[in-house]
Amino acid sequence: AQKVTQAQTEISVVEKEDVTLDCVYETRDTTYYLFWYKQPPSGELVFLIRRNSFDEQNEISGRYSWNFQKSTSSFNFTITASQVVDSAVYFCALSEATNSKLTFGKGITLSVRP
Amino acid sequence: DTEVTQTPKHLVMGMTNKKSLKCEQHMGHRAMYWYKQKAKKPPELMFVYSYEKLSINESVPSRFSPECPNSSLLNLHLHALQPEDSALYLCASSQDRSSYNEQFFGPGTRLTVL
Numbered sequence: 001a002q003k004v005t006q007a008q009t010e011i012s013v014v015e016k017e018d019v020t021l022d023c024v025y026e027t028r029d030t031t032y033y034l035f036w037y038k039q040p041p042s043g044e045l046v047f048l049i050r051r052n053s054f055d056e057q058n059e060i061s062g063r064y065s066w067n068f069q070k071s072t073s074s075f076n077f078t079i080t081a082s083q084v085v086d087s088a089v090y091f092c093a094l095s096e097a098t099n100s101k102l103t104f105g106k107g108i109t110l111s112v113r114p
Numbered sequence: 115d116t117e118v119t120q121t122p123k124h125l126v127m128g129m130t131n132k133k134s135l136k137c138e139q140h141m142g143h144r145a146m147y148w149y150k151q152k153a154k155k156p157p158e159l160m161f162v163y164s165y166e167k168l169s170i171n172e173s174v175p176s177r178f179s180p181e182c183p184n185s186s187l188l189n190l191h192l193h194a195l196q197p198e199d200s201a202l203y204l205c206a207s208s209q210d211r212s213s214y215n216e217q218f219f220g221p222g223t224r225l226t227v228l
Contacts, residue, residue: 033214043202045157045219052214091156095213101170102217104156 002027004094006105013082014113021077021108023092029053031097034068034075039107040088051075082112118220120205126226129195135223137188137205143218145211146188148180149204151222157204163188164211195227 003026013019025034036048049059051068059066063080079086092105118139127133137146145164149157162170163182171180177199179191188205202222208215 031213035216037219042221043204043224044221045204045206047216047218050214050216097213100211100213101159107154107156109154 002029002032002094002096002099002103004092004103004105006092006108008108009106010109010111012111012113015083016081017112018078018080019082019110019112021079021090021092021110023075023077023105025073025075025092025094027094027096029096029098033095033097035093035095035102036066036075036077037091037093037104038088039091045091048077079110082110084112084114086110087112118205118207118218120203120220120223122223123221124224124226126228127192127195128228129197131195132191132193134192135190135203135205135225137190137220138186139207139218140186141207141209141218142185143207143209144185145208145215146182147206147208147217148188148190149206149219151202151204153201161190162211169211192225195225197227200225200227 005024032053034051037045039045065078067076089107089109091107093102095102121136148160151157160174161180166182177194181189204222205220206217208217
């Protein structure tokens with residue numbers, strides 16, 4: 001069965017600090033997909049990134065970067081020079097090729113203080 | 115148009131009322147989803163429609179009745195709800211049900227059952 005663990009529940013940082021959100025997953029499939037979503041207080045989940053199991057290249061998008069390591073079953077998300085607008089709940093999620101259902105982690109509440 | 119819209123934004127209803135939640139997308143997506151999200155929890159899948167046919171019902175009580183009138187619209191009919199059904203109801207869509215497709219979420223309907 002697939003599982004996503006986000007061990008951190010709440011993180012508080014001061015603006016301009018770097019912050020890393022951890023995600024560890026479990027799956028028996030060799031083909032799977034990992035996602036990160038952001039949920040600001042308004043409620044809408046915003047898609048940030050998808051990574052497939054065959055692509056271990058790290059990705060950078062502006063202040064956001066993702067580190068995918070199959071050896072440790074981790075897909076961590078780093079925000080560089082955090083801003084108040086980054087305050088939100090961040091969910092890591094997994095879907096398997098044999099099961100299109102999206103499994104979410106419990107989410108990490110990030111608070112960025114001015 | 116890359117958004118999913120949901121109406122109403124807020125809904126308060128009594129346990130004997132009948133109401134409906136609406137969701138619309140114009141991205142040409144052929145899979146649509148209903149999720150339920152309680153406070154400080156991840157979204158929980160309720161229903162999946164694929165090409166306008168119900169493909170997944172996650173053992174949801176019959177007081178929730180989904181409907182997909184066409185490829186752009188998704189409704190959730192509510193009847194005889196319980197106070198524990200109070201939650202944020204999120205609609206999402208994706209290109210199709212394939213595991214690699216990211217889901218695009220609407221802003222949700224905050225439902226309160228008195």
